[in-house]
Amino acid sequence: xxxxxxxxxxxxxxxxxxxxxxxxxxxxxxxxxxxxxxxxxxxxxxxxxxxxxxxxxxxxxxxxxxxxxxxx
Amino acid sequence: xxxxxxxxxxxxxxxxxxxxxxxxxxxxxxxxxxxxxxxxxxxxxxxxxxxxxxxxxxxxxxxxxxxxxxxxxxxxxxxxxxxxxxxxxxxxxxxxxxxxxxxxxxxxxxxxxxxxxxxxxxxxxxxxxxxxxxxxxxxxxxxxxxxxxxxxxxxxxxxxxxxxxxxxxxxxxxxxxxxxxxxxxxxxxxxxxxxxxxxxxxxxxxxxxxxxxxxxxxxxxxxxxxxxxxxxxxxxxxxxxxxxxxxxxxxxxxxxxxxxxxxxxxxxxxxxxxxxxxxxxxxxxxxxxxxxxxxxxxxxxxxxxxxxxxxxxxxxxxxxxxxxxxxxxxxxxxxxxxxxxxxxxxxxxxxxxxxxxxxxxxxxxxxxxxxxxxxxxxxxxxxxxxx
Numbered sequence: 001x002x003x004x005x006x007x008x009x010x011x012x013x014x015x016x017x018x019x020x021x022x023x024x025x026x027x028x029x030x031x032x033x034x035x036x037x038x039x040x041x042x043x044x045x046x047x048x049x050x051x052x053x054x055x056x057x058x059x060x061x062x063x064x065x066x067x068x069x070x071x072x
Numbered sequence: 073x074x075x076x077x078x079x080x081x082x083x084x085x086x087x088x089x090x091x092x093x094x095x096x097x098x099x100x101x102x103x104x105x106x107x108x109x110x111x112x113x114x115x116x117x118x119x120x121x122x123x124x125x126x127x128x129x130x131x132x133x134x135x136x137x138x139x140x141x142x143x144x145x146x147x148x149x150x151x152x153x154x155x156x157x158x159x160x161x162x163x164x165x166x167x168x169x170x171x172x173x174x175x176x177x178x179x180x181x182x183x184x185x186x187x188x189x190x191x192x193x194x195x196x197x198x199x200x201x202x203x204x205x206x207x208x209x210x211x212x213x214x215x216x217x218x219x220x221x222x223x224x225x226x227x228x229x230x231x232x233x234x235x236x237x238x239x240x241x242x243x244x245x246x247x248x249x250x251x252x253x254x255x256x257x258x259x260x261x262x263x264x265x266x267x268x269x270x271x272x273x274x275x276x277x278x279x280x281x282x283x284x285x286x287x288x289x290x291x292x293x294x295x296x297x298x299x300x301x302x303x304x305x306x307x308x309x310x311x312x313x314x315x316x317x318x319x320x321x322x323x324x325x326x327x328x329x330x331x332x333x334x335x336x337x338x339x340x341x342x343x344x345x346x347x348x349x350x351x352x353x354x355x356x357x358x359x360x361x362x363x364x365x366x367x368x369x370x371x372x373x374x375x376x377x378x379x380x381x382x383x384x385x386x387x388x389x390x391x392x393x394x395x396x397x398x399x400x401x402x403x404x405x406x407x408x409x410x411x412x413x414x415x416x417x418x419x420x421x422x423x424x425x426x427x428x429x430x431x432x433x434x435x436x437x438x439x440x441x442x443x444x445x446x447x448x449x450x451x452x453x454x455x456x457x458x459x
Binding site: 008009010011012013014015016017018019020021023026028029030037038039040041053063064065066 | 192193194196197200206207208209210211212213214216217218220221222224225228269270271272273274275320321322323327
């Protein structure tokens with residue numbers, strides 16, 4: 001992806017699989033960037049943050065070769 | 073392909089079956105189906121077993137011979153099918169194809185899953201393996217969260233159907249109250265759904281199907297063989313189709329309609345020579361409430377974007393124009409993954425036979441089952457007729 005993209009859809013999780021319980025709550029989103037879509041995790045989520053379809057995100061590193069994002 | 077009929081059905085009660093494990097569930101449901109068919113075990117020529125993840129949850133693979141030995145079926149060929157939540161329907165379809173092709177005259181098809189002996193996080197991890205491990209599960213996506221992504225996108229593209237989704241859960245719980253095999257025997261309200269634990273927004277725990285132990289079996293026979301045996305309660309399979317779509321959610325063209333369902337439905341309706349309006353009842357894959365609504369649109373029962381409204385108007389109730397999930401569905405009857413597709417068939421055959429007791433619908437000549445695996449990466453649709 002380029003450095004920026006938009007949220008195509010998202011969900012705030014309160015339950016996770018074994019390896020991710022410690023990260024709760026976190027956001028899973030599909031990002032649309034340069035006409036392509038990919039799934040990512042948004043780790044800088046907090047309850048005061050407004051997230052909606054269309055919100056802008058930017059690249060915040062990667063994990064296992066998959067890009068992680070943060071809300072701008 | 074020659075005509076094939078369901079000649080016997082059997083299932084366990086669904087639920088948290090403490091102290092009962094795979095072989096016990098297989099024994100009960102398998103023998104019930106064989107007795108229901110009124111045939112001798114020696115007449116069964118092959119066994120097809122649907123199971124999703126006993127390898128992980130019970131460290132038990134090689135499900136085919138396990139079930140064949142448990143049921144005393146001798147040395148017949150057997151195989152396990154795995155297609156996530158559609159594993160049972162895949163077993164059914166493979167058995168159907170083999171009988172239809174004339175390879176066998178009579179086969180047994182089963183599905184089983186044992187889940188409740190594991191912690192919820194372990195169940196969640198096992199279920200997540202039905203998604204793309206690298207691109208989804210290892211990023212922290214769970215199955216509820218993947219369908220939550222679908223729900224939020226649906227709200228954006230069509231309308232916010234949060235209330236209608238809650239009503240789907242309420243309706244399925246009401247139906248389950250009349251099904252003695254259902255896991256949930258509890259009436260719930262729309263408010264209960266809203267107040268449930270927020271598993272993955274906008275879904276609460278009441279939007280999610282259940283963690284269930286259970287097994288379901290059916291006996292399939294060539295229709296002419298069933299007639300020669302004088303079996304009068306058999307139900308014909310008049311259409312069966314399967315299709316796939318991308319395993320990843322981000323790799324699908326659209327996520328508010330499932331391409332696998334659209335393709336399988338089109339093929340199954342053509343085979344059966346019917347239109348969606350000819351279907352009297354359907355068991356559809358309500359792994360989550362949003363999925364039930366999308367499925368009723370994809371199957372052609374309602375226009376795109378109108379499934380929620382139709383449900384709210386009572387069109388999918390037991391006395392509605394197309395009763396959906398009279399069994400209680402995955403939401404309230406239960407979702408024993410590998411057995412689910414066969415349990416759907418159990419309900420449709422029971423309704424067509426007119427043996428559904430208090431939940432019997434008035435006209436049940438043609439019934440349909442739709443079973444999804446993953447985020448609809450696999451879809452199997454079967455159409456049944458009592459005529």
